[in-house]
Amino acid sequence: MTGKAILHMLAPGPLASPFDINMALDAGFDAVIPHINVALRDVTALVQDAMFSRPPHYAPRTGIFIGGKDALLALDMLEAAKATLLAPFEISLFADPAGSFTTAAAMVASAQACLKTNLKGLRVAIFGATGVVGFTAGVLACLEGAAVSLAGHDGAGRVSARAQAMKARFGVDALAVDASNDALKRALLSTTDVALCAGPAGVNLLSSAMVADSPTLKLVADVNAVPPAGIQGLSLHDKGTLLGSTKVLGLGPLAIGNVKYKTESALFARMSSANRAVYFDFRDAYATARTFV
16 A cells, blocks of 8 residues: 555645645645645644654655745745655655746746747846746746846836845846836847746736837747736737747747646646655756646
8 A cells, every 4th residue: 555645735825726736636646735824934843744644655645735925935945844854754845836836937948949949048038027937937047048137017126136036046147127118128128039928917018019129039928818918919829929920939828838737737746656755846847847848
């Protein structure tokens, strides 16, 4: 007997994600138990309870999933969970706050597949960079060797703080840019090769004219599936489709979402069937997403 596959979901906020619960059950977990309002200080005790309540040969099929809406907090919680593990009771761990790690991984991997090249040396602008998806996409693009600009819709202040956090945590350099009006957005796009949009649902960030007027753009991508589109003229299913009469490739939210879904499902499936403990963060999500594009 290998024991049931049991997943404990740690949510820093008042709600656990139905999306993640459904995906975990569909991917093979027998039971998913949400724990809400979990603080960083609570992680050690929760992991110990989950770990020591089962014999060692059941341990890999005991999982901790870390959600929430804060990428850095999720990584801190993941590190706290790892530090708690004790052989031979090691359990499996997976961080994906607000689905941001798997979504950002899918967006960056899909963009490179559409371009038929990696991002090394390309100029990448991230719109919606203060959110968890935009932040993670920015880190991944930096790690791929891109020159990354974080576009601040309300000025450079908040994105500057995000750039500093990227540098402190991951050792990567991103440029904070004021993109608080259309003229500033056009100026940024005039020296951008790839624009990745991860703004709030139903908020238009870039007009079709801005895209068409850029002399350098090669690809634009958006994860917002709620009308109006984050990028005007981009269709939900676009997957390397030319936008209008331009030479700019478009990557739509459902094309990205298909890869995100496969990525998260695959990681959950690996957890639920593991014979030894596995540990996943955004880097693992990215490596997995690349196998689906």
